[in-house]
Amino acid sequence: MEKWQEPETLILWLSISLLVITSFALAIIVFTRLYFKRILKSKALLIETKLEHQKVLTHISIEILERERSRIALELHDALINKLNVILLIFSSRDLEKHFENSIVECISLTRQLSHNLKPPFIEELSLYELLKSLFLPLKSSYQVGYTLLRYNTNITLLSEQKLHLLRVVQEIINNIIKHAQATEIYFYLRISNTTTALKISDNGVGFDTLKIQGLGLQNIELRLQILNGVYKFKSNQKGTTFIACAPLTQE
Template sequence: MEELFAKENQVIAIVLTGVVLLLIMGVALLLFFFFSRKKIVEKQLEKKNLEIDHQKEIIQSIIITQEEERKRIAQDLHDDISAKLNVINLNANLLKGGDLSSEEYVIVNDTILEVTDKTLESARNIAHNLLPPILEEFGLKDAVEELADSFNNSKKITIDYNLAYPKGYLISEQELHLFRIVQELINNSVRHGKAKNSSIDICLKNNKLLFNYTDNGVGFNMKNKKHKKGLGIKNIESRVALLQGNYTITTAKNNGFKISITL
């Protein structure tokens, strides 16, 4: 009898030990999944925070770019339009005074007409820079061709271009962003890069739009944060982000500049 009770106690002890072990394993698994899930959530939150910070940088860059653009327009209006209107005003007052000889009258009148023509041309140029009519009417390809040709005619830089762009591939707002990128790149090549030659290449490959721009300018050191995050690069980066694309820049001091954008 005692032997039977001893065997039962032994079986109960084994069962209890097994249950305890199972409970310990269950708790261990729960803790493992809890901490694993916690790490995953932390990683996801960290990723989201990085994305939010990146979006903040983009928004800030867009705001800075817009402010710079407003300053430039205000400067153009003040230096160009206002100055010409002052000349017209002064000459109009001379006519109003009436103390002019017939010869002086003709000179003053011709001056007013000439300056008025120049003022209208300046106003058209400012409006053209804000929103090129050719972009709105004919699309990106024609607008980039006109932009490149205008620089070629000015002799500031020689631009080769190969634009295998399917008309209407991007919506008008996206075309405007890409056009602004082209403007920024050419202006940077002329003003900062001191480049004499550059090239623009646009093509469609595997249903992706590939954009490449190169110049033979002075380039810059990519490790220099001042250059890497300068206003021009920030402007380009923000527009590429708005286009949901990605880009790579290849440059070095005295070794030209290249940017590749994939949309």
């Protein structure tokens, strides 16, 4: 019997062949895993790039919107309010019906309020709490809705952009509570830490279908918080409405 026909030799060659096949199979498995891992990584990178691009476009859209708001607010203030004031002076100097004068005063007040809503005055100088407080001041007289304001550590100064976005978010929530929730009291809490800005709005209303603010209202909230890298939680039922939002702190 030749040596290669010996059982020991056959077993050795069989073991070597099995080892080669196993190694080849393992190499294929490893290569396949690496290949699919690379594909998944490429897809994840593509998705991340698209999301970042979308975020940039959103930011640009919001900036354009705010510039247009500022332009309209300036025109309201410099053109319409000034003309109404001139008319008011003319009416005041003549013996005309008092209700005409009162109507013009109301128009001036309403126009000024619209102008302030479009472009909040002194947004660079005022704190976030002071700006948000100005949203609640007209509630009692205009809508018979009371409010309670609480704050913690609100003396930290934020960037004007962050203040503006949070102001718009709170505006949207208040408007929806007034329109749909039948609330008589709104509770607001603002907390600013070294890393996070957090706010909470709740009411004593009957709640409302959150689908009612789907579309532009909810999209406005989502877009602005997305720009701030923030998150929010919104809940409404028969016991009332609760809105909570948090965003990383951006200081001046």
